[in-house]
Amino acid sequence: MIQGIDVSKYQGNILWKDVKAAGIQFAMIRTTLRHTDGILATDTTALANITGAQAAGVPAGAYHYTRAKNQAEAMEEAKYLLSVIRPYRLEYPVALDIEDNALINLGKETLTNIAAAFLKTVQDAGYYVMLYSNKYWLTSILDVSKLSQYDVWLAQYNSVVTYDGPYGMWQYTSGGRVQGISTDVDMNYAYQDYAQIIKSAGLNGFPKPIEPQEPNVPEEPEGPETPEEPNVPEAPTVPEEPNTPEEPTEPEDPNLPDQPAPEANWLSRIWQAVKNGFKKIYRWIKELLK
Secondary structure (H helix, E strand, O other), X not given: OEEEEEEOHHHOXXXXXXXXXXXXXXXXXXXXXXXXXXXXXXXXXXXXXXXXXXXXXXXXXXXXXXXXXXXXXXXXXXXXXXXXXXOOOOOOOEEEEOOOHHHHHHOHHHHHHHHHHHHHHHHHOOOOEEEEXXXXXXXXXXXXXXXXXXXXEEEOXXXXXXXXXXXXXXXXXXXXXXXOOOOOEEEEEEOOOHHHHHXXXXXXXXXXXXXXXXXXXXXXXXXXXXXXXXXOOOOOOOOOOOOOOOXXXXXXXXXXXXXXXXXXXXXXXXXXXXXXXXXXXXXXXXXXXX
């Protein structure tokens, strides 16, 4: 659990460094409200409390007290709140405080639609929103099934929570005492690290996280173009030689003995040489007779 407080003009001048030293880890600050006469206003200590808390290292959220009687007024209140908080980066949610008993006669459906209109307008502007109310309103006056997409900040002054629905923060007393604050103060527990959630999502004025991109791989440079080979003229076709009639096979001399085998001795080699000589003489005589 994360220990926190919520404050308004009724806490007077707050010494935020002392609040930080007392172990307070967040502060929900009343920022705007609609008066009973219908006039929208900024809490007289809101801006000093936001800047003072953050300067002391206490993460801050904001809330608006509504007296809207229809969806149009709810959206008007939402836009007014946005105009006030826009210069700041709020580490904790922006809440709608709906609990004024003068509104009960509007009925469950109208009050639920008022809450939905306010919360959606603020959420669409990029803020993490939250619905604040007490157990009676959450169980009997509002239709929380139609607001289930929003976190609940439950007000129930008790030693334990008896509310059956889900909730992200619990205001458990209005009689707390904290160093740096001269009056009683509302005390709260948060059950989520809203500061981390909001910053990581880039909400409430914080920059959007930059998604990692794949590195640009430079394209491989193209090498120099290979010059085309010059047109080389084809070599002229060589004419085919005319068919020359084969020389007639020389008749073997029947009187000559058989040629010895290649592996014969030196006498057979001499005989071969003599035989070749006869062949040459035969061809020479043949040429002379033509």
